[in-house]
Amino acid sequence: MVDFSLTRRDEELVALAERENKIALKHARAADVHSIDGALPFALPHPDVAGLQDPFEALANDHEGTSSEVIAEALMMISSAADADLRDRDHAFGSLVLEEFGTDEQKAKYGHLKLAIGLTEPGAGSDPSMIRSNSRYDAETGDYVLNGEKTFISFFNIYDGAVTLVRGEPDEKGNRPFHTFVVLRGQEGVGKVPSIRKMGMRQHDLAGFSMQDVRVPEIAKLSADFAKTFSKFNHNRPLVAAVALGTCRSMLDFTRERLEARGISIDYAKGAAGRSAAEDRLIRMEALWEAAWGVTMYAKWKQTQVGTPSYDYRTEASISKAIAGKAARTITQTCLDILGPEALSEHYLAEKWFRDVRIADIYEGAGEIQRVLVAREMLGYKRELN
Amino acid sequence: MVDFSLTRRDEELVALAERENKIALKHARAADVHSIDGALPFALPHPDVAGLQDPFEALANDHEGTSSEVIAEALMMISSAADADLRDRDHAFGSLVLEEFGTDEQKAKYGHLKLAIGLTEPGAGSDPSMIRSNSRYDAETGDYVLNGEKTFISFFNIYDGAVTLVRGEPDEKGNRPFHTFVVLRGQEGVGKVPSIRKMGMRQHDLAGFSMQDVRVPEIAKLSADFAKTFSKFNHNRPLVAAVALGTCRSMLDFTRERLEARGISIDYAKGAAGRSAAEDRLIRMEALWEAAWGVTMYAKWKQTQVGTPSYDYRTEASISKAIAGKAARTITQTCLDILGPEALSEHYLAEKWFRDVRIADIYEGAGEIQRVLVAREMLGYKRELN
C-alpha cells in the first residue's frame, strides 16, 4: 500500500535532527568564517550539542518502527541543513573500506585509525583511468614503494591517514592494475598539503597529499576490489541528495518566512494566474524540492527492497543524486533572486547556503555522470555513451 | 557609430510589410484549415493583396537609403508573421541553384521553370552522408538513370520539378561523388507522393517524390558543387530567424494586449519584486525576443560588411538561427501558459502560432547543428566535435 506517512519513531528521529540543526545554525556563520583554512573554530564535540542525543546514533541503536533504517537516515539528513557538522561523525570512508575488505590482521593493525579515502588526483577528477600514482614492489625489503599525488581528500588533515588507490606494475599485457594501500599521515615521504580553500562547506576539511618513495609494508596492501570500492558510492548518492535537500529546505523556509513578513503569503489553492512573481517562483521551487524528495525517498525505499549490496537500485540512486543536484543549484539561485539584494548580505545564512550546496551536483559523481549512467541503463549502452 | 535607428526608407518598408501582414491575418485561419493537405483555399496571388505593393519587390527595386538591403529584408520578415504567405514569392531554391551554376544552355532549357530543391531523404535528415539516391550513366543512350526517394521537399507538388542531389557511380577509391540533376514532375518514373500533413506551417507545401529508373538527358546534370549548394543555407539562416521572430512578435503583442485588457499593464520601470507572475514572465519573454533580434540584426549587418558570398559571418548566422529557434519554442509555449486555457482555443491565432513556429528550431539546420558549428569555431575543432 502506497504510504507517505512517517512512523512515530520516524517523527522522533526527525525532530531530533531538527533540534540538532537549530543548535548548529547558531554556529554556522562562525564555522564558515573560521574554517576557511580547514580549522573549526571549536573543538569537537561542541559543548552546545554534547548534551543532546546524536540522532544518527539514536537511529543506529534503535531503528525498529522506522520506515526502515535507510529511509529514516535520509529523512534525518533532509531535516538537517548540515550547516555545521558539529558532531564527529564516524563516517571515515577509508575505515569502512578497511572494515569490509581488510584481513583480521589488517584490521588489528589499522582498525583503530580514522582513514580517509584517496582516489582523486590533480588532472583526474572522476576518471580513474587518469590515475598516475603508482606502486612498485621492492623484493629486497618486501615493501611497496608509492609515488604520486592525491587531492580533494576529505578530512585527510584531520584523520590519521588514507586508503589510497594507485597503479601497480604493468602486467604481461602492459596493463597496470589498481592497488589499494593504507598510507599514514606523517609517514616518511608523505607530503602535507594545506587544506583546500573552498567557496562553501568550509567546515568540511579537504586536503591533498603527495607520496614520494613512500615505503609501506605488505600488510598495508588491501585486497579491496576497485569496482567494489567505487560501489560504495552507490548507496551514498541518495544520502548526498538528502543532505543537499536539507540545505535547500532551510533556504525555502527562509524565503517563505521573509515573504510572509512582507505580506506575501503563499496560496497553494489558487491558480497560477493570480500569483505575484515572487509567489509563483517560490511555488515552482517548492515543487522542484518535492520532486527531489520523491526520487530520493524512492531510491532509499528500493534500497531496502533489494538490499544495500545489490546493484538494482543504482539507477534510482543516480536519479536522486541528479535531481537533488539540480534542485540545489536552482533553488538557491532562485530564492536569493526572489528575495532581492538584502539576501546577499552575510547578515543572513542564505548566502552561505547558496555557496555550500553548489557542490551537491559535483561531488560523488557530477550530474553529467549520473545522466550518463541513467541513459546507459535506459538505452542498453555501455562504452558507446560517455 | 553604433546606431539602432531605422532610416525613413526602412520604416516605409516595415510599414508595408506590416500592412500586408494585417491582411494576411484575416486569411490565416482559413489557410491553416484548408491547406492541411497542401491546397490553399484560394488562388495566388490573392485578390485582397493583389492591389498592394509587394514589400519585398519594393525592396528589390529600390533599397537606396535602407540600413542595407539584407538588413531591411530581415526587418520586413520580422514585421510580418508570415501567417499566410499570400504572395507567390519567387524564392524557388532549385531555380536559384540553376541560375548560379547552370550553363546558358541549361538556363535556356530549364530557366522558365520553378524548381524545388531535393536534398532530404527518408532516413537522412541533415546528414548528406546518408543519401542513398543514385545515378548511373547509360553510355548507350547518353542518359543518366536515377533511382531513389526524396522527402520534405518544399513546394514540389506546386512547382515544375526539382534540382536533386544524388550519388554518382563509385570512383576508383570506391567513393561515390555527389551529382545534381534537374528532375521534372510528371516525368516517367517520377512517383508522386501526397503532400505531407504537418502540425503547422500548413500553407507551406511539403512533399516527396520517388525516382524509379528516371532517365534524364546529360543536359539535366548541373555542375553545382555540393558544398556551394549547401552554402546557400548560410545567408538564409538569419532570415529564417527573422521569420520566426515575426510570429513571436505576433504572439507577444497578443499576450500583452490580452493582459492589458484584464488590467495587467506591463511596467518596465519598476523592479522585478513588484511584478505579478504574468507580468514577470512576459517581460522575460520580451527580453528573449530582443536578444534574438539583436543577434539577427548583427548577423545581417556583418553580412553586409563582409559580403554575402563570404564565410566570415557563418558563426553569426548560426547564432541568430539558434537563439531565434529557442525563442520561438520558449515564447510561444510560455505566452499560452501565461494567458491560460482560453488561449488554446481555435478562436484565436495564438494556438496556430504555437504550432507554426515550432519548425524554426529544426529546419535549415536544427539548433543542435548550429551549436556544433558555433562550438567548432570557438574551440578550433572540426570532426572531433559532432
Add this chain to the structure above:
Amino acid sequence: MISFELTEEQEIIRSTMREISRDALSPEARRHDLDGAIGTAVLDTIWQAGIVQAQADRESRSPVSNVLVLEELAAGDASVALAVGAASGFVQAVTDQGSEAQRAVFLASLEGDRFAAGTIAAMEPDFVGDVTRPATRVLRSEDGFTLSGRKTMVPLAAQSTHFLVIADLDGASDAFIVDASATGVTIEARQALGLRGLGLGEVNFDGVVLPTDARLGEGNGADVQRIIDGARVGLAAAMLGLSRAVMEHIIPYTKERVVHGSPLAQKQKIAFDIADMRMETDAIRWMTWKAAWALETGLDATRLAQLAYTYAGERVMQIADNGLQSMGGHGFVEEHPMEMWYRNARSLSMLESVAGV
C-alpha cells in the same frame, strides 16, 4: 511508514489499463485527434471497464488507483484519459459531497452499458483567469437559484448529461449540478490546440433556473477546493502518462536513427534528454502518488496537489518539446504521434479542472 508498494489489486488495475491503453487507445489516438472526437466504441469499452462507476463506492474508491489508471490511459491517448477523468470527477464529487438524495439520483445514471456521464465545468473564457475565483454567478431566488455565466474547455461538452458547474454564490465558490438539457443552457463546440478528441466545448448558462437541490450537498455549500485538488492530481497523472509515451517512443527512435555515423541516442545531448525524461517522469510519479495518498487519507492535499500539478506541467512541456526536437522534421509531421503529443502537452498542462481522482 513510507512505502511505494502497490496493493495486488492496484497492480492488476495497472496492468489491465496498460493493456487497454496499448491495444485500444494508442492505435486510435490519431483518429480521435483528426475526428475531434473519441470513438463511441472506445468510450463504451472504457465505460464497461467500470472505472467511472467504481468512483461511486465511497469505501473502495482510491485516488491512488485512479492515478494509476489515468497514467496508463494517457500513455495511450490523453483525450481518453481526460474523458474518463472528467466523468470520474463528476461521480467523485457527487459521491463525496452529494446529499443522500443527490447520490441516489445521479449515481443511478451510471447503470447503463453506454458511456453516459457528467463533467465538471470550471474554467471560464477569460484570459489570465483563476479557476478558484469564478465569474459565473449563482443568485438565490425564491425557490432555488439562478445561474449565469460561461464555462469553457468543458470536456465532452456535447455528450455529457450533467455539468457540475463551479460558480460564485454569496462571494464564495460553490458547485451546482445542472442538467445539460435545462432551459438557458447552450453548448458550442470549441476546438483547441490539443486534446482534440476530448470534444471540448463552451457552455453558456443564461439565467438557468435551478432547484434548491441542485446545490452540491444541499447544505452549507460544497468544498470546491477538494474538487480542484483532485483535478490537479488527475491532470498530473495524465501528464505523467503523456511524458512516458514520449519517452518510450523516443528511445527506440533515437537508437535506430543513424546520423553522421552513429545512432542519435549516442549523442550526449539526446542521451541526456532521455535521462532527464526518465528522471522527471519518476519524479512526477512520486509527487502524484503522494498527493493522491493525501487525498485518500483525508489529509489536506491542496499544497501537494498544486506542487504535483505545477511540476508536471513544466516537465511535460519540456519533455514533449525535447522529444519533438530529437525527431527533427519527423517530429513536425502527422506521420508520427510526436506533434500531437506536443500539442496535447501544452493543452493538458494548462487545464486545471477537467479530471478527477
Add this chain to the structure above:
Amino acid sequence: MISFELTEEQEIIRSTMREISRDALSPEARRHDLDGAIGTAVLDTIWQAGIVQAQADRESRSPVSNVLVLEELAAGDASVALAVGAASGFVQAVTDQGSEAQRAVFLASLEGDRFAAGTIAAMEPDFVGDVTRPATRVLRSEDGFTLSGRKTMVPLAAQSTHFLVIADLDGASDAFIVDASATGVTIEARQALGLRGLGLGEVNFDGVVLPTDARLGEGNGADVQRIIDGARVGLAAAMLGLSRAVMEHIIPYTKERVVHGSPLAQKQKIAFDIADMRMETDAIRWMTWKAAWALETGLDATRLAQLAYTYAGERVMQIADNGLQSMGGHGFVEEHPMEMWYRNARSLSMLESVAGV
C-alpha cells in the same frame, strides 16, 4: 541606419580598457575578494585613466562608450567595474540633472589625482523591495529637507564623499546629494556573497538635515528613472564582461582537461554550453548597446534597459553556473577564479542601481 560599428575613439577606449583589465585587474581580483576592498593603487590607476571625470562633459559623454568600459573592466574584476560605474553614475546624474551650482560644486571634486567620488544609494534593506519605490523619506522643513531611512548595498560606502540618495518626496521618487560626513549619517560595512572588493555597506540616515540645494536639479525634482535606466544598462554591461571572463576561462580549461580519453570540450554537453556562452554574450552585448544607444540619443530607454538587465541577469547566472559545473571540483575551490565569478554573478544580477552609463 542600423550599424554595429564603433567609432575610432571607441575602439581605442575598448582596447585600452582591455589592456588595463588584463594587466592590472585580473591579477588582483582574488586579492580584492579576500581583502574585501579594492587596492588603493588600482583605484587610483582607474581614476587617473579619467573615465569617471569624463562623465562630467555633457557633450562628449557616451553611454555606448561607457558600456564598452564596463564590459572590459568587469571581465577583469567586476568589483572594480562597479566601483567605476558607481562613481560614474554619481557624476552622470549631477552632470545631466544637477543645477549649475551643483555641477560647479560637485564636479570640482573630480580634479584631484586620487580616487574620490560619490556613489548612488538606492537599494534598501528590505526583502522583496522595489528600487523604484523607496521607503526612505524626505520631508520638507522650513529651510530645506529632513532625510530618514536606510540604504543597503551601497558601493564604496566607506570611501565615498557623497551619496546620491534616492528617496520619496511627496509620494514620488527623488534624488538628494548627501555629504557622507553630515550629522545623522552612519555607515556600516556589510559584507556580502560576492563583489566583496566593492566595499558594500549599509548607510543609515537618521533625520539628516539637508539644505534646499541638496535636491538634485534644485527644481521640480530629479528624473530618478533615468538614473535607474542608466544603472540597469551599466549592470548589464558588467554582467556581459563577467560572462565573457567565464567563457574565456572555460575554453582553454575544457580543451586541456582530458576525461575518459578525450578533452572535456569534445563532450557535447560541454561544447553546447560553450556555444551557448558565446551566443548569450553576443545577445547581451547587442541588447546593452541598443539600450545605451537609446540613452545616448535621448530616447525613452526604460524598456530596453529593463530587458537588457533582465536578460543579462538570467544568462550571467546560467553561464557562471555552467562554467563552474564544467570545472567539477576545481570550480568550487579558491585556486581558480570560477567560484568567485559564481558568487559575483549572483550578486551582480540582483543589484539594480550601483552602476551608471
